[in-house]
Amino acid sequence: KQEVTQIPAALSVPEGENLVLNCSFTDSAIYNLQWFRQDPGKGLTSLLLIQSSQREQTSGRLNASLDKSSGRSTLYIAASQPGDSATYLCAVSLTGNQFYFGTGTSLTVIP
Amino acid sequence: SQTIHQWPATLVQPVGSPLSLECTVEGTSNPNLYWYRQAAGRGLQLLFYSVGIGQISSEVPQNLSASRPQDRQFILSSKKLLLSDSGFYLCAWRTTYEQYFGPGTRLTVT
Numbered sequence: 104k105q106e107v108t109q110i111p112a113a114l115s116v117p118e119g120e121n122l123v124l125n126c127s128f129t130d131s132a133i134y135n136l137q138w139f140r141q142d143p144g145k146g147l148t149s150l151l152l153i154q155s156s157q158r159e160q161t162s163g164r165l166n167a168s169l170d171k172s173s174g175r176s177t178l179y180i181a182a183s184q185p186g187d188s189a190t191y192l193c194a195v196s197l198t199g200n201q202f203y204f205g206t207g208t209s210l211t212v213i214p
Numbered sequence: 215s216q217t218i219h220q221w222p223a224t225l226v227q228p229v230g231s232p233l234s235l236e237c238t239v240e241g242t243s244n245p246n247l248y249w250y251r252q253a254a255g256r257g258l259q260l261l262f263y264s265v266g267i268g269q270i271s272s273e274v275p276q277n278l279s280a281s282r283p284q285d286r287q288f289i290l291s292s293k294k295l296l297l298s299d300s301g302f303y304l305c306a307w308r309t310t311y312e313q314y315f316g317p318g319t320r321l322t323v324t
Binding site for chain 2: 107135137139144145146147148149152154192194200201202203204205206207
């Protein structure tokens with residue numbers, strides 16, 4: 104069974120700082136990896152999707168990388184803003200049909 | 215564009231009462247649909263997924279069940295709720311590669 108771990112569980116940074124969130128998974132034969140954002144009491148918003156054949160994806164201030172061989176993905180957030188405060192979740196799919204989620208990193212950006 | 219709806223948004227139910235949560239998707243046909251539960255301080259747990267009408271796969275045996283009576287409708291049910299059923303229930307659908315989530319239902323069992 105795929106195990107997904109996210110470190111750190113919580114992170115607090117001052118506004119403007121660049122930061123990296125980590126996601127590791129145990130089975131490297133993934134179909135794809137998806138990063139989500141979750142605001143308190145809300146559903147998940149898709150941020151970035153990386154296919155197994157890709158090494159990174161970028162959207163605005165966000166950059167996600169994937170290293171399948173080491174079972175790791177990182178989400179880089181540049182020039183963090185208070186509006187970035189949320190919980191960030193990564194999810195991996197082995198077959199495209201079943202998704203395994205990490206427990207998330209709770210990010211607080213201090214103005 | 216595709217939209218996913220869930221209702222109710224919040225629900226407070228006593229132990230032993232029945233449950234019915236509904237999820238509907240607009241703007242797509244024959245979607246793969248998923249039910250997840252997110253308990254306080256824990257990650258998302260996949261409960262059920264469906265690849266078509268009447269086709270349900272269960273990931274975790276428990277007192278919950280799911281049904282898909284129509285192509286874009288997914289229902290989560292229970293005959294008798296337990297305290298441990300409290301949590302945030304999320305419905306999702308999948309495109310070829312990505313998952314998209316509904317707004318969720320907050321269930322509190324008292």
